[in-house]
Structures are given as C-alpha cells and as structure tokens.
Amino acid sequence: MASLRHGKTRMIVLAKRLLALALLTVPVALAPAPAFASDDWQVIKVGGHDYLSVDNIAKFYSFPAGVPFGGRKIGLEDVNRSLEFTLDSREVMINGARNWLCFPVIEHEGKFLVSRMDLAKTLEPQLRPQRIPNIDRVQTVVLDPGHGGYDKGATSNYGYEKDFALDVARKLRPLLQAKGLRVIMTRESDAFVPLELRARIANAAHNSIFVSIHFNATDRDPNATGFEIYSLTPRGAPSTSDDSVALSFMNMQAGSAVDAQSVELSACIYHSVLGHIPEFDRGIKRARFAVLRLTKVPAVLIEGGFLTERGESRLIANKDWRAKLAQAISVGIENYKALADNKQRPMLVADYRRQTSSAQITQEPSPTPTPTPTPSLLSAVIVP
Ligand SMILES: [Zn+2]
Numbered sequence: 001m002a003s004l005r006h007g008k009t010r011m012i013v014l015a016k017r018l019l020a021l022a023l024l025t026v027p028v029a030l031a032p033a034p035a036f037a038s039d040d041w042q043v044i045k046v047g048g049h050d051y052l053s054v055d056n057i058a059k060f061y062s063f064p065a066g067v068p069f070g071g072r073k074i075g076l077e078d079v080n081r082s083l084e085f086t087l088d089s090r091e092v093m094i095n096g097a098r099n100w101l102c103f104p105v106i107e108h109e110g111k112f113l114v115s116r117m118d119l120a121k122t123l124e125p126q127l128r129p130q131r132i133p134n135i136d137r138v139q140t141v142v143l144d145p146g147h148g149g150y151d152k153g154a155t156s157n158y159g160y161e162k163d164f165a166l167d168v169a170r171k172l173r174p175l176l177q178a179k180g181l182r183v184i185m186t187r188e189s190d191a192f193v194p195l196e197l198r199a200r201i202a203n204a205a206h207n208s209i210f211v212s213i214h215f216n217a218t219d220r221d222p223n224a225t226g227f228e229i230y231s232l233t234p235r236g237a238p239s240t241s242d243d244s245v246a247l248s249f250m251n252m253q254a255g256s257a258v259d260a261q262s263v264e265l266s267a268c269i270y271h272s273v274l275g276h277i278p279e280f281d282r283g284i285k286r287a288r289f290a291v292l293r294l295t296k297v298p299a300v301l302i303e304g305g306f307l308t309e310r311g312e313s314r315l316i317a318n319k320d321w322r323a324k325l326a327q328a329i330s331v332g333i334e335n336y337k338a339l340a341d342n343k344q345r346p347m348l349v350a351d352y353r354r355q356t357s358s359a360q361i362t363q364e365p366s367p368t369p370t371p372t373p374t375p376s377l378l379s380a381v382i383v384p
Contacts, residue, residue, distance in 0.1 A: 001154040001217040051113035096349045098283035102237035125260040138337040139207040140182040145169040146214035149192030154217030156307035158317030165213045171326035199294030210299035216306045226280030230301045231262035233286040240285035261298035269332030275352025276328035
C-alpha cells in the first residue's frame, strides 16, 4: 500500500480553486521538443492561467476533429491514438487507459480547455513517446519490492504485501535478465530497507530505471479493486490523491528532470499489465512517494491490486497469478527499453488484447498453425 483513495467531487472543486494559485506561480514550460513552435499553439488565458483548447490539441497532433458525446465528454481518435476528455474532471482516457490530469478540463466560451501543464506533462509524452528528449538507453532495472522486515505493508487473509511484492520481483528478475538487462533488487529477502537507500541504489546504477512493486489496501471501500501506477507529481501540481483542504496543493517541491520518461515508463508497464490481466483500470497517477521523489532516474510505483478485496486478495495469493503479473510487467519494461534504445512505438492496451485473442485463436486445432507473434515482432508490425 502506498496511497489512500480519493474523492473525485471534492477534488474537482478544490483543484479548481487552487489552480489559480498553482498556475500563477509556476513557470510551466511546454516540452522542449522543437515542434512546439509558438505558432502551433493558441494559449488561452483563463483567470491568468494557461490553457490550450481541445481543438488546438486535435490540430497539432493531426487528429480528426473532436467528437463530443454525452454532453460533457469529447473524444479524439485516429488509428493509433485516442483521447477522451471529461468536462470539470481530471480523469482522461489516453490511448485506452485511464490517466489523471494535474488540473480539471474546463469549458470557456464553448471550448473545452486543457491546462498547459497537462499538455506538456501528461499528453505529449504519451502521444509522441518517440520524441521524448534525452531518453537514456536502459541497461539496468532496479526492482524495489515494497516494505520488508517489520514493515509488513498491507495484509490479507492470505499473507503480507511485503512477501507478495518480493515474490513478484523474484519472478520478474529472470525474465528481465533473459532480455539482456542487468537487474538489481533493493532487497532480496524479508529485510527492512530504508526508502532513501532504495533510491540511492537506483541513482548509483548506470542507465537504470526504477520499478517499485506494491499491493494496495483501503479501509474506505472493501470493494475497491484494480491496478494503478504512479510517477512523481510535477512541480507545482497537486498529486492525484490530493482531495482535502491542504496547502500541499501549493507544493513547490522539485519535480523530476526525467518526468516525461517516468510517465512513459508508467504507460508502458500499465498498458501491458492492463492488456494482459483483466483487472479494473484505476489509472496512471501522480504522487510524491519518497522513492519517487528521491530517485533521479525514470521511476514508477505499481500497485498490483487490492489485498483488502476478496477476489483480488485471492488472486494475489496465487503464485501463478503473480507469475502472470511479473510477466506483464516485464513486457512493459521491454517495451520501454525498445522505445529508449530504438525509438520503437510502445504497445498499447488494445494491442495486447488483440494479441491475446489472436493467440487464443491460434491455439485452436488448425491444419496450418500460425506461430504466436512475440511482442517485439507484433509491435514492429503495428508501427507505421
Ligand atoms: Zn505498499
């Protein structure tokens, strides 16, 4: 467990109220990609804050015109990419997976507007991952099984989070090694490892990424289920779970110099996990967890389901299911590596689901069996 749940409605109101303060004081730069020429963007100031219209976003990214539906939603879609915005909400679907914006989408003079920070920090890296600047090759994966020792993490009827997380990391390690990656574990046994030390291990490794593995828990809703993944909240933005009156909204803690890389690492792992395992999509989120704050390399924290929910706690207790989770995480990491090393477009949730259903078809008895494509081959076909 690494977070508490959030209440959407209060969050919207508060996030709106605090937008004024936050955006006033933050010099938000658009991503430094050269194609972000000022001519392409008509920045709309609302209450002194910078927004871009959904129409402008559609035009810049060469989407067909947006299709409004249900009154409060607008969708943009082409062959490979999709966006679905909801008015007055931080929730947005990007390429078929839920994401949480820093600030809600607003309406102004009949247009839906998205904050400039979200364009730069949330949309751009996922719409054009091949253009993420300064994306380093991946040689080392630092796996961080959450908790350990006296810190048991969350508990289910079947065991402790610390043990399930360590087991997933142990299953993941050989899968990554088989891809030629070096793997460092922040702990290999049931030991307590301080959070600062976990981050230091990642920072000391050459060309590394950091993947922290946790399972979720909540005392608010026994039926809460699903996957979620976190990277560090950008400077001056509220975290996804900030839903109470708190000046932490005005948190000016440093963001991450590798923010785009971390968000895209989140997306790569999340799309694979969601595409391989049919659990609820809680989304790609932001938080200031210590391990995310203190790591200087692309870093994410995945919550692989809820130990407080009957069905998921049973799944998590099943070693075959944990092996499947490890497998899905490894494919996500492999996709991120292919992006970083070779600018290969990462697979999306729909690509994985298509692959799974075609694999099932090819398992049917057939006179000319078709070999199941490997992820890298398949994504090479999908890349235009
Ligand atoms: Zn945890």
